Amino acid sequence: MIRRVGIVGAGIMGSGIAECAAKTGHDVVLRSRHQESADAMVAALERSLAKQVERGKLSEEERAGAISRVSTTCDLEALAGCHLVIESVVEDMATKKALFRDLDRICGDRTLLATNTSTLAVVELAVATRRPERVCGIHFFNPAPVMTLVEIVRPLTAGDETIDAARSFVEALGKTAVEVQDRAGFVVNALLFPYLNNAVRLLESGVATKEDVDLAMKGGCNFPMGPFALLDLVGLDTSVSILEALYEESKDPYFAPRPLLKRMVAARQLGRKSGRGFYDYER
């Protein structure tokens, strides 16, 4: 049974996953390379939980319990006693492989190692360790505390026990699990990103303004947000890298990121995280 969870990487996804785990009674060890980032993550978590208490979604006791279960560290060795470690560091194969090698050395033999990657081949991370049968993908969606789905990615090397344990963990978080094969984009991103890319194509061709495209998809399909607001939420750099991975695997030009997206990334207009994307945001 997974009770103690290590999370590596102090970005939006890492802190969202930490919130999900701490709220459902798991002990969480957050590891960041820099203490300031780990502290910022805990501060964000505290704000998020406080807001939920204000809105009557969480009791004061639950809030205090969740916070008390979270500890931070800069030291990877502190993850040694975890039952599961989920990494959510930069989408770069060399960085992730090095991390998996280190985790493999540090963690007990029974520890499950998981990646939150949305595009990289999970099997390559598995074979970087001496425990390929105990490595899988556990892919959360943004914002993790709100989104109910988690994709469990089964690389060719994973044992059934690993996939079952990952599923039980996801269900213990109160989320729905779907099992997917180890292919770029899995299910959700393989369907979502061509749609987002096509929205940019529409904008480039002048069919409608971005505001009207967003209004159209909200009102016409009951989507919670339109494609341009969603691109800004996910991050334009992340979106380009997902599209490039889909293109790389399929060689289908349909997946190639649209020029406007690439130019906006070059201009560091990355969406909410940089304060400017298709829309402007207060920082």
Ligand code: 3HC
């Ligand atoms: N953390 C915790 N709670 C949050 C939150 C966060 N970051 N963001 C929003 N919430 C909560 C709010 O507190 C609120 O809770 P309440 O209804 O219980 O009071 C609820 O979510 C709704 O939030 P808001 O009222 O502020 O705003 P919206 O109703 O507009 O919802 C949204 C915001 C949840 C982001 C919604 O617009 C949405 O679901 N959008 C679609 C998101 C989506 O498609 N994500 C997938 C992206 S793809 C991906 O992640 C894959 C990756 O590999 C790139």
